[in-house]
Amino acid sequence: MNKLSASMVSRRLAGLKGWKLAGNAIQKQYTFANFKEAMFFVNAVAGVAEKAGHHPDISVTYNRVTLSLSTHDAGGITAKDFDLARRIEAVV
Numbered sequence: 001m002n003k004l005s006a007s008m009v010s011r012r013l014a015g016l017k018g019w020k021l022a023g024n025a026i027q028k029q030y031t032f033a034n035f036k037e038a039m040f041f042v043n044a045v046a047g048v049a050e051k052a053g054h055h056p057d058i059s060v061t062y063n064r065v066t067l068s069l070s071t072h073d074a075g076g077i078t079a080k081d082f083d084l085a086r087r088i089e090a091v092v
Contacts, residue, residue, distance in 0.1 A: 001071055001073070001074050001078040001079065001080050002074065002078060003071070003074045003075055003076040003077065003078055004076070004077050004078055004079065009021060009026070009077050012082045013026065016028075016082070016085050016086070016089065017089075019085055022068060024070050024075070024076045024077065025057070025068040025069055025070035025077065025081070026068070026069050026070075026077055026081055026082070026085060027066060027067065027068045027069070028066070028067055028085070029064055029065070029066045029067075030064070030065045030066075030067070030092070031063060031064050032063045032064075032065070033063065034062075034063050035062050035063055037063070038060055038062070038063050038064065038065050039060070041065055041091070041092075042058060042060060042065055044091045045058065045065075045067065045088055045091060048084070048087045048088060048091055049084065052080075052083065052084050052087060054069075054071070054080050054081070054083075054084045056068060056069050056084065056088075057069075057070075067088065069081035069084055069085055
């Protein structure tokens with residue numbers, strides 16, 4: 001999978017509400033009512049990621065979950081990251 005150009009990343013980010021560029025990744029933070037809801041979301045994301053064969057970096061701070069997507073093999077952001085971001089958005 002080829003790394004996307006900066007302009008392509010910007011165009012694709014425009015179509016994903018709340019996602020932003022964070023270094024060599026795209027990232028979004030989700031806030032839930034409590035820890036339990038945050039963990040249910042994390043588990044749902046894990047299922048989606050397993051099916052896609054692509055795994056986000058996940059950070060949990062009580063009721064906040066931050067997801068970062070990057071294709072490490074390509075050294076940056078690829079179409080795979082945007083595909084997974086769209087699948088994650090369908091879970092929310």
